[in-house]
Amino acid sequence: MAKNKIINWKPDRSKFPDIGQDGKPVVDLASQKYVKIWHGPNHPGVTGNMSLELTVNGDEIVDAKTHVGYLHRGFEKLMERRKYIQCFPIVCRMCVAETDFPEYIYAAAVEDLANIEVPEMAQWLRTLVLEMSRLQTLLRVVPGQGGTIGLGLGVQWGVYLRDLILDLFEELTGGRIYHMYIIPGGVRGLLPDGFKNRMEEILKKVDDYVIRLTSLMYDNAVYKKRTIGIGVIPTDWVDKYGIVGPNARAAGFKRDIRKDNPYLIYGQLDYEPFTTTESDIFARAVVRLEDLKTTVDLIRQIIAKMPLNGDIKAKTPNVLHWKIPKGETYVKSESSRGEFGFYLVSDGSEYPRRINLRGPSYTHAITVLEKLLINANISDVSALMVSLQTCPPEIER
Amino acid sequence: MSLKDILSPFSAWKNLALEPVTVKDPLNERPGAPRYRGFHKNELNECIGCGTCSDICQNAAIDMVPVEGIETKAGDSGLRPMIDYGRCCWCALCVDICSTNSLSLSNEYTWVNSDPEVFRFIPGADKKSWDANELGWKKPDNYNLNEPLRVKMEETAPDEREMSFLEVVKGYSKEQAEAEADRCIECGLCTATCPAHMDIPQYIKTIRDNNLEEGLRIMYQTNPLPEICGRVCTRRCETVCALGHKGDAISIRWLKRYIADNVSFDEYEKILNEGFIEKTDKKVSIIGAGPSGLSLGYYLTQRGIKATIYEAKEKAGGMTMYGIPKYRLPMEILDKEVEFLQKIGVEIKFNTAVGKNISFNDLYNNSDAVFIGVGFESPYKIGIEGENLKGSLQAIEFLREINKGNKIDIGKKAVIVGGGNVAIDAARIAKRIGAETTILYRRRVEDMPADWEEIEGAEDEKVNIITQAIPVEIIPDEKGKVKAVKYLKAKMVADDKGGRPRPVPIEGSETIIETETVIGAIGQGADYSFLPKEFEEKLELMRGRIVTDSNMKTSLDKVFAGGDAVNRTADAISAIADGHKAAIGIEKMLLSE
Numbered sequence: 005m006a007k008n009k010i011i012n013w014k015p016d017r018s019k020f021p022d023i024g025q026d027g028k029p030v031v032d033l034a035s036q037k038y039v040k041i042w043h044g045p046n047h048p049g050v051t052g053n054m055s056l057e058l059t060v061n062g063d064e065i066v067d068a069k070t071h072v073g074y075l076h077r078g079f080e081k082l083m084e085r086r087k088y089i090q091c092f093p094i095v096c097r098m099c100v101a102e103t104d105f106p107e108y109i110y111a112a113a114v115e116d117l118a119n120i121e122v123p124e125m126a127q128w129l130r131t132l133v134l135e136m137s138r139l140q141t142l143l144r145v146v147p148g149q150g151g152t153i154g155l156g157l158g159v160q161w162g163v164y165l166r167d168l169i170l171d172l173f174e175e176l177t178g179g180r181i182y183h184m185y186i187i188p189g190g191v192r193g194l195l196p197d198g199f200k201n202r203m204e205e206i207l208k209k210v211d212d213y214v215i216r217l218t219s220l221m222y223d224n225a226v227y228k229k230r231t232i233g234i235g236v237i238p239t240d241w242v243d244k245y246g247i248v249g250p251n252a253r254a255a256g257f258k259r260d261i262r263k264d265n266p267y268l269i270y271g272q273l274d275y276e277p278f279t280t281t282e283s284d285i286f287a288r289a290v291v292r293l294e295d296l297k298t299t300v301d302l303i304r305q306i307i308a309k310m311p312l313n314g315d316i317k318a319k320t321p322n323v324l325h326w327k328i329p330k331g332e333t334y335v336k337s338e339s340s341r342g343e344f345g346f347y348l349v350s351d352g353s354e355y356p357r358r359i360n361l362r363g364p365s366y367t368h369a370i371t372v373l374e375k376l377l378i379n380a381n382i383s384d385v386s387a388l389m390v391s392l393q394t395c396p397p398e399i400e401r
Numbered sequence: 402m403s404l405k406d407i408l409s410p411f412s413a414w415k416n417l418a419l420e421p422v423t424v425k426d427p428l429n430e431r432p433g434a435p436r437y438r439g440f441h442k443n444e445l446n447e448c449i450g451c452g453t454c455s456d457i458c459q460n461a462a463i464d465m466v467p468v469e470g471i472e473t474k475a476g477d478s479g480l481r482p483m484i485d486y487g488r489c490c491w492c493a494l495c496v497d498i499c500s501t502n503s504l505s506l507s508n509e510y511t512w513v514n515s516d517p518e519v520f521r522f523i524p525g526a527d528k529k530s531w532d533a534n535e536l537g538w539k540k541p542d543n544y545n546l547n548e549p550l551r552v553k554m555e556e557t558a559p560d561e562r563e564m565s566f567l568e569v570v571k572g573y574s575k576e577q578a579e580a581e582a583d584r585c586i587e588c589g590l591c592t593a594t595c596p597a598h599m600d601i602p603q604y605i606k607t608i609r610d611n612n613l614e615e616g617l618r619i620m621y622q623t624n625p626l627p628e629i630c631g632r633v634c635t636r637r638c639e640t641v642c643a644l645g646h647k648g649d650a651i652s653i654r655w656l657k658r659y660i661a662d663n664v665s666f667d668e669y670e671k672i673l674n675e676g677f678i679e680k681t682d683k684k685v686s687i688i689g690a691g692p693s694g695l696s697l698g699y700y701l702t703q704r705g706i707k708a709t710i711y712e713a714k715e716k717a718g719g720m721t722m723y724g725i726p727k728y729r730l731p732m733e734i735l736d737k738e739v740e741f742l743q744k745i746g747v748e749i750k751f752n753t754a755v756g757k758n759i760s761f762n763d764l765y766n767n768s769d770a771v772f773i774g775v776g777f778e779s780p781y782k783i784g785i786e787g788e789n790l791k792g793s794l795q796a797i798e799f800l801r802e803i804n805k806g807n808k809i810d811i812g813k814k815a816v817i818v819g820g821g822n823v824a825i826d827a828a829r830i831a832k833r834i835g836a837e838t839t840i841l842y843r844r845r846v847e848d849m850p851a852d853w854e855e856i857e858g859a860e861d862e863k864v865n866i867i868t869q870a871i872p873v874e875i876i877p878d879e880k881g882k883v884k885a886v887k888y889l890k891a892k893m894v895a896d897d898k899g900g901r902p903r904p905v906p907i908e909g910s911e912t913i914i915e916t917e918t919v920i921g922a923i924g925q926g927a928d929y930s931f932l933p934k935e936f937e938e939k940l941e942l943m944r945g946r947i948v949t950d951s952n953m954k955t956s957l958d959k960v961f962a963g964g965d966a967v968n969r970t971a972d973a974i975s976a977i978a979d980g981h982k983a984a985i986g987i988e989k990m991l992l993s994e
Binding site: 086087089090091092093094157164171174175176177178179182184190192193194196216219220221223224225226228229315316317319320321322323324325327 | 402405406407409410412413416422433434435436437438453456457458459460490491492493494497498506538541543544545546547548583584585586587606609
């Protein structure tokens with residue numbers, strides 16, 4: 005793998021249409037030189053409900069535009085008409101892939117403004133749930149990166165293991181996808197009997213899976229050919245466009261909120277974020293695989309260190325008319341895609357004045373993807389998009 | 402790119418030798434986890450229809466609906482949650498907030514039907530296959546969305562209050578009141594049960610919002626004596642409070658007192674005078690300045706009708722003035738409320754006994770309506786030998802004399818007979834004036850009609866309570882003074898008619914307790930001797946109480962009645978409610994033309 009020496013990279017636009025005054029390429033479709041095609045919203049290669057409007061010249065993309073709006077949601081506005089407790093079942097819907105992160109940051113934001121200290125036991129459980137959430141999403145996304153170029157076998161293995169993790173979620177939280185477990189003030193239950201043993205059994209299978217997947221996908225000539233050197237994110241984009249998480253770590257930026265601004269009990273856990281500098285699709289896949297290994301290790305550490313019993317919820321005022329003191333706060337956490345944060349404003353009433361979600365996909369799927377797609381081949385679109393790990397529900401919040 | 406990269410992916414072929422991992426028949430082989438949030442269940446008999454599930458549901462998936470076979474009653478709205486599975490998101494907040502723990506989720510998760518209407522159903526009433534399923538989501542232990550326990554009220558220490566008439570209950574501070582008010586779930590079961598239908602959730606809300614003036618205004622809409630009720634109300638609201646099922650009921654009475662105590666008396670007129678209509682030429686005479694008469698006076702004045710109250714004694718308040726000890730209701734509180742009523746135009750003629758100082762006919766002929774609020778002032782006798790001995794008293798008279806400031810010598814030992822609030826009051830007063838005090842009650846402690854807080858207070862003050870004891874004789878000494886009480890022990894026998902268990906004396910269980918004073922406190926009756934013959938004959942009574950319609954009108958033309966003389970509950974709040982109802986009835990009669 006070549007070192008990433010490309011700084012201030014710009015695409016070769018010699019055979020591309022001229023850029024008009026509005027900064028957009030002037031495309032004369034009547035010339036029959038260019039064709040517009042829609043990639044999505046119903047397309048197996050699109051992550052969730054979004055679509056890409058591609059202008060192609062042959063099979064090369066000359067312009068790309070991301071479209072969202074297929075979910076018809078508007079959660080942020082919805083929450084302004086909900087009491088704080090009523091927002092709790094909504095927030096998890098903001099990110100279907102990792103429902104626990106919005107749950108956690110919402111709870112943490114409310115607790116921050118209301119000045120509530122969460123019991124230690126609840127903090128351990130929250131950390132465990134967040135790491136389990138990361139694990140289940142990585143089990144889907146890591147092989148999914150191979151899936152985008154036709155390597156479906158790893159996905160099948162991964163989905164099976166993910167289901168086992170979802171079984172554990174079901175035992176702990178009562179739900180498989182929408183856990184609604186991290187509630188402002190604490191969590192909604194202790195670990196069931198035998199949970200730790202069942203977790204360890206599954207983690208062993210995940211260890212084995214990592215080995216099998218490495219042989220299948222990472223030591224794979226086809227996958228390497230299709231991904232190395234493709235979709236390179238230049239290092240200067242990272243700060244310019246707010247690229248976070250694995251995408252930034254693959255470009256050599258050692259950034260991980262769990263390490264840089266430890267929250268919950270991450271300060272008591274021992275690990276090092278993995279970084280590489282190639283910044284192409286393959287590098288990002290490698291970073292995600294390392295993240296998966298780290299997560300397995302973190303879950304083992306949490307399970308070994310966590311107390312057996314304790315309070316799961318701090319005393320809160322009556323949730324039916326809970327007034328949060330006036331103020332504003334920004335709370336963030338490191339999701340599998342990077343910084344995930346809530347900006348919460350309270351005007352002192354029973355309803356949030358404003359909630360804004362800072363999801364990594366907003367930048368990754370719109371700003372970055374639109375730029376990366378230019379000059380790319382149509383067959384690489386899905387691989388590029390999945391390598392950025394975009395999640396439309398959090399764009400369209 | 403190495404040779405390894407070409408060969409390595411083929412290692413996946415070895416998976417062909419592995420057993421498949423899929424579940425063949427997931428619907429049957431894969432039940433939900435024990436905590437799974439599946440379909441709703443509801444124990445209809447435990448559910449009280451408080452509607453918090455409906456309030457907390459952010460999807461508006463829960464409607465409260467009437468259910469056949471479930472009647473509205475005290476503490477039960479008669480409604481039950483109907484769940485719309487087109488809207489439900491299975492967050493289970495409805496289960497977590499449920500005030501009786503009747504609502505839960507089963508771990509069942511498959512339900513197939515071609516008719517979309519069936520997915521809107523009433524759990525518990527519409528029988529489902531998962532109703533008997535024990536597993537599923539229940540509210541976790543040590544996890545509450547609202548505080549189950551009430552804020553403790555500070556009291557004067559028992560040893561300090563034993564020998565004084567200091568007010569026992571100190572009242573909430575601002576922080577305490579706000580914390581207690583915060584617990585309210587605003588279900589309104591209290592409002593439905595309160596005889597005066599006070600808008601309790603709304604005035605509790607004003608404490609949270611720190612808007613006590615509004616709270617006072619809300620209270621006066623249905624109760625012009627909130628400071629009295631804030632101290633001595635029998636608070637049926639608290640017995641039905643939804644929070645009482647899993648924890649403590651809200652201290653509604655103390656919160657009411659908090660509002661009344663913390664609004665400056667000088668502000669009352671400014672806050673409350675809005676909504677008074679112009680004065681009319683109608684006049685109403687009220688007999689008795691007890692809670693019903695005072696309440697009527699206020700609401701008549703509000704309606705522009707001149708109210709004149711005739712009171713036989715030197716102070717207003719009736720039983721609340723003369724029957725309730727000052728450690729529960731300090732005299733100045735009553736005076737303050739009465740002063741306010743006089744200020745707004747209610748005329749009170751003290752020391753004016755109808756039938757003695759002024760005739761009923763005079764009142765009747767010179768007023769547009771007359772209200773009888775004379776209460777129950779004549780004590781019932783125990784009906785045993787020796788009741789006329791020196792040293793045998795009636796509790797009502799005993800309390801009245803003490804409240805007037807007179808001294809009564811009850812010696813070193815006193816026995817009180819009865820288990821109501823009057824008995825407990827008499828006992829706690831006897832203790833305060835230095836006697837070793839014993840209560841004889843024929844049933845068990847849990848059967849006592851007295852307020853549990855009063856019973857606890859008496860126990861704290863070391864009043865001896867002997868239950869299942871039926872007095873049979875008061876034994877005199879040689880000077881004809883009370884020397885001892887003889888009583889029989891009783892066993893409780895279940896009532897065939899489904900009433901509360903009856904005490905039956907055990908033969909040969911006579912016990913003698915020495916005492917210098919016996920105080921009877923087994924109840925009171927009315928005295929209608931002030932009425933002229935022609936009225937008394939026509940006045941319809943039932944078991945000593947005046948019969949009225951829903952507007953408190955009696956069988957006599959333009960005569961209304963209320964208070965203890967009418968309702969069996971015999972408490973201040975019912976009397977206040979009667980006053981309000983009578984005001985509405987009188988207004989209808991006089992001003993509707």
